[in-house]
Amino acid sequence: GENVEQHPSTLSVQEGDSAVIKCTYSDSASNYFPWYKQELGKGPQLIIDIRSNVGEKKDQRIAVTLNKTAKHFSLHITETQPEDSAVYFCAARKRGTSYGKLTFGQGTILTVHP
Amino acid sequence: DADVTQTPRNRITKTGKRIMLECSQTKGHDRMYWYRQDPGLGLRLIYYSFDVKDINKGEISDGYSVSRQAQAKFSLSLESAIPNQTALYFCATSSEATGGAAFFGQGTRLTVV
Numbered sequence: 001g002e003n004v005e006q007h008p009s010t011l012s013v014q015e016g017d018s019a020v021i022k023c024t025y026s027d028s029a030s031n032y033f034p035w036y037k038q039e040l041g042k043g044p045q046l047i048i049d050i051r052s053n054v055g056e057k058k059d060q061r062i063a064v065t066l067n068k069t070a071k072h073f074s075l076h077i078t079e080t081q082p083e084d085s086a087v088y089f090c091a092a093r094k095r096g097t098s099y100g101k102l103t104f105g106q107g108t109i110l111t112v113h114p
Numbered sequence: 115d116a117d118v119t120q121t122p123r124n125r126i127t128k129t130g131k132r133i134m135l136e137c138s139q140t141k142g143h144d145r146m147y148w149y150r151q152d153p154g155l156g157l158r159l160i161y162y163s164f165d166v167k168d169i170n171k172g173e174i175s176d177g178y179s180v181s182r183q184a185q186a187k188f189s190l191s192l193e194s195a196i197p198n199q200t201a202l203y204f205c206a207t208s209s210e211a212t213g214g215a216a217f218f219g220q221g222t223r224l225t226v227v
Binding site: 001004006009034036041042043044045046049089091101102103104105106107 | 118147154155156157158159162172173204206215216217218219220221
């Protein structure tokens with residue numbers, strides 16, 4: 001089955017700096033890669049996603065890049081703010097599987113210091 | 115997401131007890147999922163359902179069962195709870211119209227003592 005590895009497990013940055021979280025996946029049949037943000041006491045919330053026919057996608061201060069050849073994708077957060085502090089999860093879905101049937105990475109605890 | 119509601123939010127139960135976690139949604143999505151979250155392991159899929167008559171095992175279904183009572187309701191049962199089932203449980207929904215996005219409830223924190 002699919003395996004998703006996520007690094008780093010914790011990331012600490014100063015406000016205004018950039019943060020990058022990286023994930024690798026094992027199954028070349030995966031074609032959908034969402035990123036979720038989980039704040040304390042809440043469920044994961046989708047913040048951005050990318051499909052295998054696209055190399056990069058941006059939404060204001062966040063962006064995701066995908067390298068299909070290397071089978072890795074990354075989340076980039078620029079101009080970080082304290083409210084960006086949360087746990088971030090990457091995930092992958094294999095082509096042909098149900099839309100919500102995701103394989104998740106282990107999570108990254110991001111702390112943004114004011 | 116308030117559209118996906120889980121009850122209870124917190125529960126402490128004893129080893130060997132049967133417990134049911136409930137999920138209801140007002141999103142009108144046909145697909146529902148139960149995930150389990152453990153520190154350092156991310157979220158892992160327990161069961162998923164495409165509609166009321168379709169139930170499928172996920173990655174870690176042993177020790178769990180589910181019931182899809184209606185399109186909007188999906189419950190997870192632990193027939194005989196054990197301590198290593200202590201975890202955070204999430205219900206999620208999706209549909210073809212969401213284009214792949216899954217929407218999660220607020221979670222249920224279950225402790226088995």
